[in-house]
Amino acid sequence: MADNDATFRPSSLNIIYSSKTSSIKKSGIANVEFKNWAETFDCKPELFFAPKTQEEVAEILELARDEHKKVRVVGCRHSPSDIACTSGFMISLLNFNKILEIDKNKRQVKVQAGMTLGDLNDSIYSHNLALPVQGSISSITVGGAISVATHGTGIEFGSISSSVTEMDLMLSNGSILTVSSDKDLELFQAALCSLGSFGIILNVTFQCEPAFNLLLRQYGLPLKDVIENLDVHISGSDHFRFMWFPYTDSVVVSHATRTELPATKDTWFRKIWTYCWDYGVGTYLPHVVPYINRFFYMTHSAFSRKIDRSYRILNFECLFKQYVNEWAIPLEKTGVVLWQLREWVETIPDLYVHFPVEVRFSKADNIFLSPALVETHVT
Numbered sequence: 001m002a003d004n005d006a007t008f009r010p011s012s013l014n015i016i017y018s019s020k021t022s023s024i025k026k027s028g029i030a031n032v033e034f035k036n037w038a039e040t041f042d043c044k045p046e047l048f049f050a051p052k053t054q055e056e057v058a059e060i061l062e063l064a065r066d067e068h069k070k071v072r073v074v075g076c077r078h079s080p081s082d083i084a085c086t087s088g089f090m091i092s093l094l095n096f097n098k099i100l101e102i103d104k105n106k107r108q109v110k111v112q113a114g115m116t117l118g119d120l121n122d123s124i125y126s127h128n129l130a131l132p133v134q135g136s137i138s139s140i141t142v143g144g145a146i147s148v149a150t151h152g153t154g155i156e157f158g159s160i161s162s163s164v165t166e167m168d169l170m171l172s173n174g175s176i177l178t179v180s181s182d183k184d185l186e187l188f189q190a191a192l193c194s195l196g197s198f199g200i201i202l203n204v205t206f207q208c209e210p211a212f213n214l215l216l217r218q219y220g221l222p223l224k225d226v227i228e229n230l231d232v233h234i235s236g237s238d239h240f241r242f243m244w245f246p247y248t249d250s251v252v253v254s255h256a257t258r259t260e261l262p263a264t265k266d267t268w269f270r271k272i273w274t275y276c277w278d279y280g281v282g283t284y285l286p287h288v289v290p291y292i293n294r295f296f297y298m299t300h301s302a303f304s305r306k307i308d309r310s311y312r313i314l315n316f317e318c319l320f321k322q323y324v325n326e327w328a329i330p331l332e333k334t335g336v337v338l339w340q341l342r343e344w345v346e347t348i349p350d351l352y353v354h355f356p357v358e359v360r361f362s363k364a365d366n367i368f369l370s371p372a373l374v375e376t377h378v379t
């Protein structure tokens, strides 16, 4: 990328350049203490910006180039890592939160990258559209979800990035680059999971499908049975996942399948609150976690059935912070990894695994940095 070196500019442009950058500098907030959602990582960006226009974003980048600062964009801070941290300039696109275009014939929606998936899901539902798959939460931005190839579950469904048809990015020199599989496949594959290092994602076009309900069936099974019959489970519904409860030999399996049936009443409400309470207690009293897990499995392993909008079924209400550790492994290693993990959890003294181990399945893709590149993966 070409550097915008002020020495090559006519003097009149230099004046405009400095007055623009000094005014954008004043809009930056100093002494912001940044923490990620789980409060496991923090940093102090020199300046924090919440620009309102693309021109302002370009001016911040110009200032950064001028002052040799590094720039990170931050979404909803949900990454369980320091990936959004910087001591330089931090930019939030919280003001870039609108739907720009809906093409009902192609079932495509163009959205600004600072919009949360939650707002996007609700908005496009009213146009009878839905994303094919969701991660566990929707309180994350479109830009944040795509930057890490956020995934849900379902062996025929790739990550959220797999549903992207086109993206507009601002590069570090302030220029706008539009990437799509038609324009330049390699650039597109690089941009679909770029960990915030390719450019600033401004707008994203998603390929949607007609809005759909999911029928969710959940029930308890021994871990061994699920591992031995994994193929049957995986192909048994659109979106299969299971949760293994450390300190037990049991899992709760979830099968969600597309249905024409209407939504049922939410009998899950009480369960979710019990769940959050249980795991809230575990946050502050870790040594009771093994008992909580056994109790939780007892109370949640009975068969339950529920129908609702796709995103409400696939999302998960998570009120307490989690110390998340996510692995991507090839499908055929599922059993080996879980058995080894079980042994490890049970033999390390004073280790309290606070949350069930959630096992999900994702279709292989061709996104360069995606955890599901080429092989079908479990996470």
Ligand SMILES: Cc1cc2nc3c(=O)[nH]c(=O)nc-3n(C[C@H](O)[C@H](O)[C@H](O)COP(=O)(O)OP(=O)(O)OC[C@H]3O[C@@H](n4cnc5c(N)ncnc54)[C@H](O)[C@@H]3O)c2cc1C
Binding pocket: 037, 038, 072, 073, 074, 075, 076, 077, 078, 079, 080, 083, 084, 093, 113, 114, 134, 135, 136, 137, 139, 140, 141, 142, 143, 144, 145, 147, 148, 149, 150, 151, 152, 195, 196, 197, 199, 200, 201, 202, 318, 322, 324
């Ligand atoms: C409770 C919980 C549940 C989760 N569930 C899932 C799940 O089911 N599946 C899954 O795959 N992941 C899951 N995650 C991880 C989450 O999807 C990712 O961390 C996601 O990146 C968070 O989005 P965010 O908006 O909070 O981004 P941030 O955490 O703020 O940023 C993440 C990265 O994206 C970059 N970025 C953000 N916006 C832009 C932009 N506009 N342009 C360029 N780069 C940008 C940042 O620089 C950073 O590198 C979960 C995390 C939590 C805490």
